[in-house]
Amino acid sequence: MGLPMVAHRLRRDLGDAAVITDPVARRTYECVGLTPYRCTPGLVVWPEDAEGVQAAVLACREAGVPFVARGSGTGPSGGALAEAKGALPGTDVGLPQADRALPEADGVVIVTGRMRRIIEVDLPNRRAVVEPGVLNLAVSDTVGPTGYFYAPDQSSQRMRSIGGNVAENSGGPHCVKYGFTTQHVSGLEVCTPDGDLVRLGVGKAVRSPGYDLTGVFIGSEGTLGIATKIVVKLLRAPESVRTILAAFDSIDRAGAAASAITTAGVQPAAAEIMDTLAIRAAEAVVDRGYPAGTRAVLIVELDGPAVEVEAETAALTALFAGALALRTADDPAGRAAIWKGHETAVGRIRRDHPVGSISGESGVGDHTSAKLPSMFSVDDLATTQDDLATMQLVRRAFDPGNRANPGKVFPTPRLCGERSPAALAPCRTGERIRGAG
Ligand SMILES: Cc1cc2nc3c(=O)[nH]c(=O)nc-3n(C[C@H](O)[C@H](O)[C@H](O)COP(=O)(O)OP(=O)(O)OC[C@H]3O[C@@H](n4cnc5c(N)ncnc54)[C@H](O)[C@@H]3O)c2cc1C
Numbered sequence: 303m304g305l306p307m308v309a310h311r312l313r314r315d316l317g318d319a320a321v322i323t324d325p326v327a328r329r330t331y332e333c334v335g336l337t338p339y340r341c342t343p344g345l346v347v348w349p350e351d352a353e354g355v356q357a358a359v360l361a362c363r364e365a366g367v368p369f370v371a372r373g374s375g376t377g378p379s380g381g382a383l384a385e386a387k388g389a390l391p392g393t394d395v396g397l398p399q400a401d402r403a404l405p406e407a408d409g410v411v412i413v414t415g416r417m418r419r420i421i422e423v424d425l426p427n428r429r430a431v432v433e434p435g436v437l438n439l440a441v442s443d444t445v446g447p448t449g450y451f452y453a454p455d456q457s458s459q460r461m462r463s464i465g466g467n468v469a470e471n472s473g474g475p476h477c478v479k480y481g482f483t484t485q486h487v488s489g490l491e492v493c494t495p496d497g498d499l500v501r502l503g504v505g506k507a508v509r510s511p512g513y514d515l516t517g518v519f520i521g522s523e524g525t526l527g528i529a530t531k532i533v534v535k536l537l538r539a540p541e542s543v544r545t546i547l548a549a550f551d552s553i554d555r556a557g558a559a560a561s562a563i564t565t566a567g568v569q570p571a572a573a574e575i576m577d578t579l580a581i582r583a584a585e586a587v588v589d590r591g592y593p594a595g596t597r598a599v600l601i602v603e604l605d606g607p608a609v610e611v612e613a614e615t616a617a618l619t620a621l622f623a624g625a626l627a628l629r630t631a632d633d634p635a636g637r638a639a640i641w642k643g644h645e646t647a648v649g650r651i652r653r654d655h656p657v658g659s660i661s662g663e664s665g666v667g668d669h670t671s672a673k674l675p676s677m678f679s680v681d682d683l684a685t686t687q688d689d690l691a692t693m694q695l696v697r698r699a700f701d702p703g704n705r706a707n708p709g710k711v712f713p714t715p716r717l718c719g720e721r722s723p724a725a726l727a728p729c730r731t732g733e734r735i736r737g738a739g
Contacts, residue, residue, distance in 0.1 A: 305344045308361045308410060312347055315357045320416075322346035331372065331411050336380035343370075343384035343411040350416040351433075352491060352499055352530035358412050359528065360497035362705055368409040370707045371528040373435060373463030375413075377470060381523045384409040385709040409708075412528060414465050420444050421531065428536045429488065434465025434529045438472075441534060450536040453480035465529050471521035475572035475603070475644070480537070484520045491531035492519060495701040499530065518696060524707040526700040540605035543571070545637040546618055548625040549596040553577050555624055556598035562621045563602065568614045572603040580647035587650065590643040593627045600625075601644055603637070674713050 312321045322328055323345060332342040344367070347358045362369045372382040384407030417433035423445055424430065430441060430452070439460040441452035454467060455474040462472065468490070473482040480486070489503035503516030519526050550556040556575050563570055576584065576599040584590050592599060602618060604611045615630070622628055631637045674690065690712060700706070 304365055305367060305408065305410070308365045308367060309345055311361045312358060315361075316347070316349060316354050320348045320350070320354065322348070331375070331384075331413070333375075334372075334380055334382045335376040335378040336383070339380045339383060341383050341386040341407050344408045345410045346413060347410060348413050348416050352417075352493065355412060355414075355417075355493045355528050355530050356497055356499055358410065359493050359495065362410055363495070363497050363703065366703075366705075368407075368705045368708045369412055370409060370710075371434075371465065371469070371524045372411050372413045372415075373466030373469075374415075374437070374461050376461055377466060379470075381469065381707070381710055382411070382466075383407075384411050385707075414463060414528075417465075417530070423448075423536075425450065425536070428538075430534050430536055432464055432532050432534060434463060434468070434532060436464045438462045438464060438467055441536075445536055446539070449539050451539050452486065452534055453537055454483045454486055464532050464534065468520050468529050468532055469522065469524050475574050475601075475641075478573050479569060479571045479605075484517060486535045487516060487520060487532055488535055489533035490516050490519055490529050492527045493530050494527045495703060495706040503533070522697075523711050525697055525711055527706055540571075540607075542608040542611040543603065543605045543632065543637065544611050544615060545601065545603045545631050545640045546615065546622075547627075547629040547640045548600045548602070548622040549592050549627045550598045550600065550625055551595050553598040556600045559600055559622055559625070563618065566617055566621060568604075568617055570602045571605040572601070574601045574644050575599070576601070576644060576647055580644075580651060583650040584643040584647040587646045592643075596626060599643070601640060674711070 309321055309323050322331075325342070328342050328344075328346055331346050332340045347354075349355045349358055359369060368385060370382055370384055375382050386407055414433070414435035417435040418437070418440075419433045420430060420436060420441065421433065422429075422431040425445075425448060428450070430445065432441060437460060438452070438455065441464070442455075445451065453476060454472055455476050466472070467483045468487060471483050487503075489501065491499060491501050493499055502519055503514075504510040519529070548556070548559060550559065553575070560573060560575060563573065578597050581590075581592060581596060581599060585592070600622075604614045604618075606614075619628065629640065631640055694712060697712075698704075
C-alpha cells in the first residue's frame with residue numbers, strides 16, 4: 303500500500319497530530335547527532351504509547367516499508383536516520399548544505415518523544431518502569447529525593463532518551479564502577495518488527511530461566527524492534543560523593559596517575575582524562591581556569607561511605623603529588639562545574655569530528671558499519687564472517703522481513719564478505735534457516 307496508505311491509516315488510528323507528511327516538517331528529522339549525514343524520512347510518526355508504536359509498526363509491515371525508532375535523535379553514529387533510497391547519505395558531505403542532493407527515504411521514523419511517562423517507581427524492589435522517551439537524567443531527578451539514583455550517565459545525559467540508551471547500550475563516566483546500560487535494565491516491553499508487543503526479561507524478579515533476551519535486545523540499535531517500556535534498576539545513593547580534578551603538564555603524567563589509582567586499590571566511581579585537544583575544546587566555550595601549562599586533566603569521582611571517601615581522597619592526593627593543581631568538590635554545584643568542562647569538550651569534539659572509529663559507546667549505526675568486521679577476529683576473515691553471520695541470524699529471527707532499521711550496524715552492502723546468503727534468508731523464529739549448517 304505504500305507510504306500514503308500508511309499515513310492515511312495512522313491518521314485514522316493515532317490522530318492527525320501524530321503523523322507528519324509535510325516535506326518541510328519531515329526535514330526536521332533528516333539528521334541526528336551525525337550531522338554530515340542527512341536523509342529526509344518518507345513519513346514521521348509520533349505515537350503516545352506502546353499501542354501507538356504497535357499501530358505504526360503493523361502499518362509498516364502491511365505496507366512492506368522499513369521503519370526506524372528515534373529517541374532524542376542525538377546518536378553520533380547515525381543510527382536513527384531513515385535509510386536512503388538511491389544515493390548513500392553523506393556521499394557529498396564536502397559540499398555546502400544548500401548544494402547537497404538530499405536523499406529521501408521510503409521509510410518511517412517512529413519518534414518516542416511523546417512517551418515520557420515514568421510509569422511506576424517501586425522502591426522496595428529497587429525498580430522503575432519507564433517509557434522509552436524518558437530522558438536519562440529524569441529518572442535520577444525523580445527518585446533522587448528518596449535516596450536512589452539510576453547509574454548509567456552519558457556525558458550530556460540530560461538530552462538522551464532511555465530508549466536510545468538501551469539501543470546503544472550506553473555507558474558514561476561512571477561505567478568504570480557501575481557498568482553499562484545492560485547491567486541496569488532488568489526487563490523490556492518490545493514491539494517486534496512483526497508488530498507484537500512482547501515482554502523480555504524478568505522485570506522485577508531477580509532472575510529467570512532461559513535465554514537472556516533482554517541482553518540480546520540491549521545494544522541492538524533498533525534492529526530487533528522498538529522498546530516501548532523499560533524496567534530500570536535503582537541504586538541507593540552513596541553517603542558521600544567527591545569529585546577531584548588534577549591538572550598535569552603532560553598526558554603521560556596524567557595517564558600514569560590514572561593507572562596508579564587502580565594499582566593502589568582505589569575503585570573510582572568515575573574517571574576521565576582530557577588531553578590537550580579536549581582542553582582546548584572546553585576552553586573555547588568558557589574559560590575553565592585550568593592553570594598555565596596544563597596539557598592534561600584527570601577527573602576522578604569517589605563515592606561510598608564518608609569515611610571511605612576520606613581515606614581514598616588521602617590516597618589520591620599522594621598519588622597526584624606531581625599535579626600542577628588539585629581541586630575537589632563535594633557539593634552538587636561544585637561537582638557539576640568540574641564535569642562541565644569534560645561535558646563541553648565531548649560535545650564539541652563529537653560535533654567537530656563526527657566520523658571516527660567504532661567506539662562501542664555510541665553504536666555502530668550507519669557511518670561505522672563498514673568498519674565492523676575489523677572488530678571481530680581480525681586475523682581470520684572466515685571467522686569474522688561467521689561472527690557477523692551469526693549476528694545476522696539473530697537479527698533475522700527477530701526481523702525476517704528486514705524492516706527494522708535496515709542498512710544499519712552490518713556492513714551490507716558496502717564491503718566484501720558482508721552478505722551471507724544463509725544469514726540473510728528470510729526465516730521465522732523457530733524455523734530452520736535455509737542453508738545454515
Ligand atoms: C555529546 C555526546 C556525549 C555522549 N557521551 C556518551 C557517553 O559518555 N557514553 C555513551 O555510551 N554514549 C555517549 N554518547 C552517545 C549517546 O549517549 C547515545 O547515542 C544515546 O543513547 C542516544 O540517545 P538518543 O535518545 O539520542 O538516541 P537516538 O539518536 O534517537 O537513537 C540512537 C539509536 O537508538 C535507536 N532507538 C532509539 N529509541 C529506541 C527504542 N525505543 N527502541 C529501539 N531502538 C531505539 C535508534 O533507532 C538508533 O539506532 C554521547 C553522545 C553525544 C552526542
